Structure formats: structure tokens, C-alpha cells
Amino acid sequence: SQELEQSPQSLIVQEGKNLTINCTSSKTLYGLYWYKQKYGEGLIFLMMLQKGGEEKSHEKITAKLDEKKQQSSLHITASQPSHAGIYLCGAGAWNSGNTPLVFGKGTRLSVIA
Amino acid sequence: DVKVTQSSRYLVKRTGEKVFLECVQDMDHENMFWYRQDPGLGLRLIYFSYDVKMKEKGDIPEGYSVSREKKERFSLILESASTNQTSMYLCATRQASYEQYFGPGTRLTVT
Numbered sequence: 001s002q003e004l005e006q007s008p009q010s011l012i013v014q015e016g017k018n019l020t021i022n023c024t025s026s027k028t029l030y031g032l033y034w035y036k037q038k039y040g041e042g043l044i045f046l047m048m049l050q051k052g053g054e055e056k057s058h059e060k061i062t063a064k065l066d067e068k069k070q071q072s073s074l075h076i077t078a079s080q081p082s083h084a085g086i087y088l089c090g091a092g093a094w095n096s097g098n099t100p101l102v103f104g105k106g107t108r109l110s111v112i113a
Numbered sequence: 114d115v116k117v118t119q120s121s122r123y124l125v126k127r128t129g130e131k132v133f134l135e136c137v138q139d140m141d142h143e144n145m146f147w148y149r150q151d152p153g154l155g156l157r158l159i160y161f162s163y164d165v166k167m168k169e170k171g172d173i174p175e176g177y178s179v180s181r182e183k184k185e186r187f188s189l190i191l192e193s194a195s196t197n198q199t200s201m202y203l204c205a206t207r208q209a210s211y212e213q214y215f216g217p218g219t220r221l222t223v224t
Contacts, residue, residue, distance in 0.1 A: 033213060042117075042203060043215040050210075088156070090213070097209030098144055098163040100171065105155035 006104035023089035132191040136204030145187035
């Protein structure tokens, strides 16, 4: 079965600094989802990447998919306290649109002033 | 705007009680999923459904059952709640290979 490993597990950055979170799959990535979760709440959908080399941005968050490396990265530029939370990656097998996603264990991000 | 609602944000039940968690979506999505989330273990799939009255076991179905009588509603049932079922329960919906959306979660405590 597919497993997703996220690194780092936790991250503390100073406000205004850039950061990168990685998600590496044990199997070929057909698609990759990124979510953000505030403590005790549900997951907020950020982005979905479907093709190798694809890159998407939303505000100051950019995600890329490297199919060859079976990896995706999430980059935050000029971090703000509002970026704090847990970031999770999820992936599914695209040969079936009904396949449940599997998820990494998350990266906990803290942004300090 | 996408909407996935769960019946309760917080729930406290006693051991042995039957517990119903309900999830409702307004997006006409085929697929609905129930996960539980625990510290150190991440999200684990309990059950999922790809159509009305259809259900499939996930990775940890023991102690749970589900019901999907209508497309928009997917219920998770704890037949006899136990303390090891204390967890955060998250419902999600998805149409084919498109975006998957989650509800706000239900934090269940079994005492």
C-alpha cells in the first residue's frame, strides 16, 4: 500500500522567513493534495496537483509535484502567524476516481514574531 | 460554496453506548469517507462509500458500521462505544478524481 512521509515533522520559523515542507511517496504519485489544519478543526483544502512538473500557487503558498522523485513540496514565502497550523499531504491512485486518499502524518508549523 | 457538515463538534459518551455521527454534503459528490485522526497515527480510513447503499471497509473498520441511504448523507455508527474509540472523526467527500473536502470534525470522548 502507498505511504506518504512528510518532512520535517515540525518547524518553527520567524515571521517573514520562507520555508519548505516535503512529502515523499513510497509509490508513483498520480496526484497530490495539500491541506492545512488548525488545531482541533477539520482539514482545509489548499491545492491539488495532478501532473508531473505541475506547480500551483495560492497567495504566498506554492506547491510543486516531481513525479520522478515521487515527491511534492510546499513552499511558503514570507511566513505570517496566519500560516501556523498542521500541513498534510494526501495522495490517491488516479486509475480509479473512487480510491480513498492516504495521508502523511503532517508537519506542524509554528510562526513566531 | 462547498459545504460538508458534521452533526456535532464535540461529543461525550459512555462506554457501551451506541453512537451516531452524521455527515451531510451539499455538492452531489459520489464518494464519501470517514477517517479518524489520532496523535502520532495521522488520519486512518474507517469506511467509505462510492454510491448510495454501497460501502467499503477501510483500514480500521472494527467496531464501526456505516449507513448511506441518501447520496448527501453518510453516517458512522459505533455499535458499542469503547474508550479506545476516543478520537477526532473526520468526514470527507469527493467527486471522482477531483478536490476532496472535509467537514469540521467531531471530537468524541468515550468515558
